[in-house]
Amino acid sequence: YGDYPEIIKQEPMTITSGRFVNHNDIQDKRKIAVIGDGVRNELYDQGETVIGTYIKIQGVNFMVVGTYQKKDDGGGEEGQKEIYVPFTAFSQAFNTSNDVGWMAITANDGSSISDLKEKIVGVVKEKRKIHPDDKRAVGYFDLYEQFNRVESLFGALRWVAYFVGVLVLLSGIIGVSNIMLIVIKERTKEIGIRRALGEAPWSIKKQILMESIFLTIISGMIGIVFGAAFIYGVNAVLDSVGPVDMFINPSVSLAVVVSALIILVFSGLLAGFIPAQSAIKI
Known part of the structure; x- marks a missing residue:
């Protein structure tokens, strides 16, 4: 150029x-x-x-x-x-x-190029003696407008990802809950003996909830490890083909991992609540 x-x-x-x-x-x-x-x-x-x-x-x-x-x-x-x-x-x-x-052309801070583009095109037409009604003589595109469109698209994709994530999380909670119900059914005699010996219902309920949380966290950590491995692979591919700034250095921050662990603990409690209630009724 x-x-x-x-x-x-x-x-x-x-x-x-x-x-x-x-x-x-x-x-x-x-x-x-x-x-x-x-x-x-x-x-x-x-x-x-x-x-x-x-x-x-x-x-x-x-x-x-x-x-x-x-x-x-x-x-x-x-x-x-x-x-x-x-x-x-x-x-x-x-x-x-x-x-x-x-x-x-870039607008000064505090001004929007979208508000100025018609005036800019008008000045160019006047300088080049182009009829003001000629819409095809001067071509232009608003990068800010294009950015907003792309940002809206990615925003919609993020909401789709959140929705899919919630569905996956709910299916996981249901799966863990069913597993714990099966475990309780197989341990009916054990729980009955413990109740007969005077063990408090809260003690049994706490054990079921802890087992549910443990199972949920282990499953979630396996998913995080696989996700980290996938991101590492994506980084390796991007490094081999050259810089692609739209996907530069994809990573998962510590805050996201901590948030995921908190959600997993809450999900484990939710998944174990019904099985725990069933256990104390034995």
Whole structure:
């Protein structure tokens, strides 16, 4: 892309080596280039010096002065294969005069680009002498609006995941409860003897509840281990194919694990309540 230094504010990126395009490059029409990590990986060997070397773009040599990695790129390594050169050098090298193919505009803090886009399009039409009613002459898209749509989609998916999780949890509670009822049925004589010897009903009830909680926690911990192993596998796959920031470093926080354990304890109590009530009636 032929661009200006301000593009780094529009598309946040980390300069991994060297520097980015500056205004001196623009003024002097310097044939310099800043390449993405994807380009570097394709053109250079691991550990090879990049800064100060030359690459050829459509027959024109540009000196590499920096490399970058985008901070927010859902396209993986493909998004790191872009090359930035000074706009003036681009125009001169490829004879595009001062034609601008596209521009990125960000609103100041406290303002919404969605509220400003109609005014911006109006200014462009006025500058280019385009009829105000021409809806197709100037194309644009609102990244904030697109983000909200994607966020709404993921929000809906989260609610679906919660719903499925609740159903799975309920089925687990029913399963544990049935297991404990079978266990109590097989231990009817034992419980009857303990009651005959004067053991308090609460003691028997407590034992059943503790066994139910233990069974629920063990099952839940096995699920957490399998989930952690799955996430580790996903991380390994993502590391092998390159960065995909939409799914960067998937992980389960300690707070989630603690919350899961609390839910498991509560579920164990719920699952063991009916069997415990049956046990003290023997």
